[in-house]
Amino acid sequence: xxxxxxxxxxxxxxxxxxxxxxxxxxxxxxxxxxxxxxxxxxxxxxxxxxxxxxxxxxxxxxxxxxxxxxxxxxxxxxxxxxxxxxxxxxxxxxxxxxxxxxxxxxxxxxxxxxxxxxxxxxxxxxxxx
Amino acid sequence: xxxxxxxxxxxxxxxxxxxxxxxxxxxxxxxxxxxxxxxxxxxxxxxxxxxxxxxxxxxxxxxxxxxxxxxxxxxxxxxxxxxxxxxxxxxxxxxxxxxxxxxxxxxxxxxxxxxxxxxxxxxxxxxxxxxxxxxxxxxxxxxxxxxxxxxxxxxxxxxxxxxxxxxxxxxxxxxxxxxxxxxxxxxxxxxxxxxxxxxxxxxxxxxxxxxxxxxxxxxxxxxxxxxxxxxxxxxxxxxxxxxxxxxxxxxxxxxxxxxxxxxxxxxxxxxxxxxxxxxxxxxxxxxxxxxxxxxxxxxxxxxxxxxxxxxxxxxxxxxxxxxxxxxxxxxxxxxxxxxxxxxxxxxxxxxxxxxxxxxxxxxxxxxxxxxxxxxxxxxxxxxxxxxxxxxxxxxxxxxxxxxxxxxxxxxxxxxx
Numbered sequence: 001x002x003x004x005x006x007x008x009x010x011x012x013x014x015x016x017x018x019x020x021x022x023x024x025x026x027x028x029x030x031x032x033x034x035x036x037x038x039x040x041x042x043x044x045x046x047x048x049x050x051x052x053x054x055x056x057x058x059x060x061x062x063x064x065x066x067x068x069x070x071x072x073x074x075x076x077x078x079x080x081x082x083x084x085x086x087x088x089x090x091x092x093x094x095x096x097x098x099x100x101x102x103x104x105x106x107x108x109x110x111x112x113x114x115x116x117x118x119x120x121x122x123x124x125x126x127x128x129x
Numbered sequence: 130x131x132x133x134x135x136x137x138x139x140x141x142x143x144x145x146x147x148x149x150x151x152x153x154x155x156x157x158x159x160x161x162x163x164x165x166x167x168x169x170x171x172x173x174x175x176x177x178x179x180x181x182x183x184x185x186x187x188x189x190x191x192x193x194x195x196x197x198x199x200x201x202x203x204x205x206x207x208x209x210x211x212x213x214x215x216x217x218x219x220x221x222x223x224x225x226x227x228x229x230x231x232x233x234x235x236x237x238x239x240x241x242x243x244x245x246x247x248x249x250x251x252x253x254x255x256x257x258x259x260x261x262x263x264x265x266x267x268x269x270x271x272x273x274x275x276x277x278x279x280x281x282x283x284x285x286x287x288x289x290x291x292x293x294x295x296x297x298x299x300x301x302x303x304x305x306x307x308x309x310x311x312x313x314x315x316x317x318x319x320x321x322x323x324x325x326x327x328x329x330x331x332x333x334x335x336x337x338x339x340x341x342x343x344x345x346x347x348x349x350x351x352x353x354x355x356x357x358x359x360x361x362x363x364x365x366x367x368x369x370x371x372x373x374x375x376x377x378x379x380x381x382x383x384x385x386x387x388x389x390x391x392x393x394x395x396x397x398x399x400x401x402x403x404x405x406x407x408x409x410x411x412x413x414x415x416x417x418x419x420x421x422x423x424x425x426x427x428x429x430x431x432x433x434x435x436x437x438x439x440x441x442x443x444x445x446x447x448x449x450x451x452x453x454x455x456x457x458x459x460x461x462x463x464x465x466x467x468x469x470x471x472x473x474x475x476x477x478x479x480x481x482x483x484x485x486x487x488x489x490x491x492x493x494x495x496x497x498x499x500x501x502x503x504x505x506x507x508x509x510x511x512x513x514x515x516x517x518x519x520x521x522x523x524x525x526x527x528x529x530x531x532x533x534x535x536x537x538x539x540x541x542x543x544x545x
Contacts, residue, residue, distance in 0.1 A: 025302075047380065119518045
């Protein structure tokens with residue numbers, strides 16, 4: 001097997017010259033890129049297969065029963081209770097530690113909770129490198 | 130009395146100062162200014178700069194370093210004195226076979242960093258830092274959207290393009306690979322590879338790698354804008370699904386097995402990265418995870434940074450090669466960024482119904498999490514309601530794996 005590899009690819013396994021020319025280095029680079037793509041491609045394949053399995057076996061999301069009451073309109077800033085506005089203002093004051101002015105309080109669109117939580121985690125994480 | 134004073138002066142450090150050392154003081158000062166005043170990667174630039182300052186002082190008992198006749202600047206060597214006990218007790222010499230001898234070590238002599246720097250020379254620090262990185266990294270976004278792995282793979286383009294560029298500038302193949310790895314934007318991997326292939330370039334490569342990592346917010350955006358249209362920058366991606374604990378555990382084990390089977394030379398890096406991540410995700414080793422995320426990585430960062438800085442002695446650092454490495458490093462970074470962005474565009478052509486925002490392609494360089502933040506911030510400039518951060522974390526952590534695999538390729542082809 002070892003000798004077969006050398007036969008197939010003399011530039012591998014230390015056979016690349018100390019100062020390779022273009023004819024040597026281009027195949028060397030392409031081979032390297034292919035190795036990287038192969039490794040990550042295999043991981044992609046495994047993740048896709050495993051992901052399909054988990055998607056199928058995951059419990060169905062619980063659909064909340066429709067509300068009996070009349071739909072409530074989205075709260076506009078001027079319709080928010082003053083206690084809630086006070087809490088939001090106090091949170092901004094304490095967490096941002098500076099003189100800030102709240103110009104708008106807008107409900108977060110549905111479906112972005114995951115992105116928000118991720119953003120919070122990343123910004124709070126360590127800067128290690 | 131005056132003669133005595135003059136004689137004493139010759140024993141002080143003043144007599145050993147050279148103009149090159151003073152130049153290195155200025156360089157160390159600039160690095161400290163970037164870290165402290167500008168906030169560029171202070172956790173690493175401060176130790177590196179301080180180590181560089183120490184390396185360019187006429188110290189005693191800190192590090193042993195000298196220029197070898199072959200032009201290689203060798204540092205961190207220590208002396209071992211011992212007595213050879215011959216024959217070794219309990220062994221019978223056999224003709225034609227090597228004789229086993231026992232050496233009784235009587236004295237070990239060396240400076241502080243002759244010993245601490247063994248952590249780099251023996252390849253201990255980078256894999257152990259990867260343990261901490263693994264414990265800090267959430268691979269959830271990558272698992273939820275595995276196709277972003279290809280962005281991380283494409284962002285290794287700069288490594289291989291720069292390999293050719295460095296060769297054209299006269300570097301050897303081993304040196305060219307060490308310079309190319311700067312494009313991976315992964316400090317520990319760059320140090321790991323350079324120490325094995327071209328230890329004489331360690332200081333310059335490490336400084337270039339960490340400097341460019343800290344300059345990601347300046348280097349990447351122009352390239353990202355150049356290669357994308359206004360419409361592409363506004364692409365909103367589908368929300369990521371949640372990923373179960375079991376999936377994350379399978380991921381850690383699967384990645385380790387696949388990468389080690391393909392590139393055994395990257396085993397130390399990949400194994401430690403995935404071990405750290407497994408500790409994190411299994412949720413039953415909280416104390417070990419905390420140690421990996423804090424104490425271990427912090428202590429090693431101090432030792433790694435100062436050990437790298439201390440290789441920046443004027444005799445080895447102030448050379449034309451350093452300037453070439455700085456230039457080649459930014460080229461590597463640029464091509465890696467472009468590779469990720471262009472791959473995203475290719476993926477959009479192949480899968481128009483579920484497009485990716487090409488801005489996240491640039492996060493394939495593995496400066497975690499800064500490159501992902503850059504993608505997010507660029508996206509927000511064109512659509513303030515578009516949150517790309519978690520999407521960008523996929524290629525970002527894929528880039529870590531991709532760079533380690535690329536380093537393994539270089540090691541397996543050039544390192545033996």
